[in-house]
Amino acid sequence: MRELVLDCLRAVRAPLTAILLTLALGFVLVSAIADDPVRAYRDLLFANFDSLGNFALFLNRATPLTLIALGVIFSFRAGIFNVGGEGQLYAGAIATTIVGVTFTSLPALLLFPLALIAGILAGAFLGWIPAVLKVRFAVDEVVTTLMLNIIVLLFTSYLANQVIRDPTSYGAVSRVLPEAIWLPALPGMRGATSGIVIAVVLACLTWVVLFRTEWGAQLRAAGTNLRFARSVGIPADRRIITAMLIAGGFGGLAGTLYVLGIGHRFEQNFSPDYGLVGLTCALLARIHPIGALATAIFYAMMINGSAYMQISTDVPRSLVDLLTGLLVLLMTARLARKGQRA
């Protein structure tokens, strides 16, 4: 237990330092343009905690980010540059929705797991395609995952518009899932998805699997030196494919939990680039699951906080983009210095 805490502290330290520095630099900028910089910053960081409602929205934002980041971590640790988070997210969301709105006659006890599994499997399938192409035919996974994103986005858009569209609402949204299979909210917090609990548990589980099992060690060996992994008898190809199945499954689960717990239906463009932001979270945490939980929470805080900030002050919400840039800069600057020493 102590070692987990220590390891996690180490993992969180790097992004935390960068985050604090970013906020400090950002404050200088905000002071230069805003009439009330302190107010702007307060809103950016703490408006999320002003009301239970705000806090719920913040949790809802952090959940998909964490799950996608965890998926990215699995694939990156196996040496696969998986940038297909967005596609996997949409695949999970659409599969859950289709099952949910189609088999409405099934009892909730059956329909809920069915919808859940459908979402996970759809995401996993989307991870499996580039993994097999990579392992069998050495097809570059960056290209395949990126292309699959576009395919899935367009295909789900078609489904949402033509097949499962709710004709009574405005916009490209599906029919609503039966209320019986909605994910219950966090106790005492209306509108807050309990998916966050799943995300936190899975982050810890990911850490254990990656760093405290032989399987995880084999996966990381395949990711750091494939030829070494093969030489010491690790079935590296199998590990890579499984890692991508899990990565896709996490992305799919993110979409599933969004539909079950937050949106209760499929909405076209429901994701404000969760795939990319989740990837950034994972990379900023140096592909460490607990660190990624922290960065995902931070990002969720900033994304939501910036909206409050824009409403109450004269600072535009695109400040977040600027802070993101700064953060990436600071994190990478740190990494390069480390690399030089090694």
Add this chain to the structure above:
Amino acid sequence: MSAPGGDGTVPSPLASRSGIAVDDQDEILKLSAIAKMFGDKAALKHVDIRVRRGEVHVICGENGAGKSTLMNILAGIHQPDGGTINLNGKDVTIADPIAASRLGIGMVHQHFALVPSMSVAENVFLGRHPRRLGLFSDRRAMVERTRELIDRYGFGLDPETPVRSLSVGQRQRVEILKALAFDAELLILDEPTAVLTPPEVDELIEVIAGLRQRGRTILFITHKLREVKAVSDRVTVIRHGESISTYPTAVVSEADIARDMVGRNVFLVGRGAQSKPRDFGAPVLGLKNVSVTDASGRLLLNDISFAVRAGEIVGIAGVDGNGQTELAEAIVGLIDIQAGSIELAGKDITTATVPMRQQAGMGFVPEDRLDRGLSVTMSIAENLAASNYQRAGLESHGLVVMSRCTAFAEEKIAEFDVRGARPAMPVGWLSGGNMQKVVIARELNRDPALLVICQPTRGLDIGAAEFIYARIMAAADRGRAVLLISSELSEIFALSDRIGVMYSGQLLDMLERSRADEVTIGALMNGARIEAA
């Protein structure tokens, strides 16, 4: 075969230079009391070196003795924490690599910095093309100046060939040309032979002799004793960051240098030295008519059959690239064979996977520890544990127990004398010899019935080599079969009971150690038998 051949081509240093009086004016470079700390670790404590103008001066020392740090200080990559650098009679500070080249110091690194798609001339003048009208790069002038340099030093290169199509030895000459194009008076070669095949080493030794004849001063870093004797006028030995001694090469023996390097007397005792006759057991490894072709149908292994018996060390000699790598990979299961069969302890393993073969009792030390032997970013503990989790009992209820991993790693570090190692440290932080010990410690932990070990001491210093030889022999004495693949003839002769030679994918004669001599094997390595047929 390499160094003795080179010996003859280099004029005896003392003979050629005995007429020249040596005084202080003759010293191009004086290093006094150079010290360098990395964190709280002293890489260099006190180094004094005097390099005379126009000599080939070897800096010799074990891995981790501080040779590379010293060279990086001269190249301006690191700044010394103490001491003075006196170049041509003036104290200088070498702020960065550009300053170094302005001062006439040219560095040839072990790892080349060349653009493969560009020509020799373009690489030589990369970043400083001669200009026409101060704007357009003057290709013709560039090629001409390169050709001039090549001719002057007899490098035998075509300035317009793309570097991509050159051999490693030729690429190294392009690196040397780069330094010469800067008018480097003092050339530093950092372990230049580490990447070369034996014939290429001979060629390099000739190149160096040519450079010296034309008045260049050469500082040559190595830990290979044969090269010291073949190439240098004088040698300075460094140990643990201190300069220990400087000798004229002609009057010092390899044993003396080795003693100064290690700090004690070293004996590379081989199996040949033991006189008691050995009884070998049943065949452990058996190959029958094994053939391997690459994707384009070229034969990489051509109808190979042999056996290795329990307690026996079979050495496979050969110049690199004659199928030894493929032979090892076919045996351990990393590549498929197209014909023939492989048996391990009486069981057919022709189609078995790598983990199945390991389970059946095979250990594998690959030729390149960075490529296949280790994952350098992972910790020492994890590199040792890979493939040993179950055997070493590192798990409990399916989870890895870190305390057991650490204890296992500490035990192996102590047993194999891995210097400067902590279990949680990335294995890439170790020196080459200590990395190799990690690989061998991992593979021997299973006490495999068959150990396939390739180039076990490549790039290693004597102390580490001595240790690894002892481990290999101990495994054989325990009744394990060992297949030793090496391009280092002395190693083959020191360890093997039987010796085979690979040449262009074929296994030529397999000779008893007692019936083999270096001349026969050397001839076979060059394909003598084939040409006679």
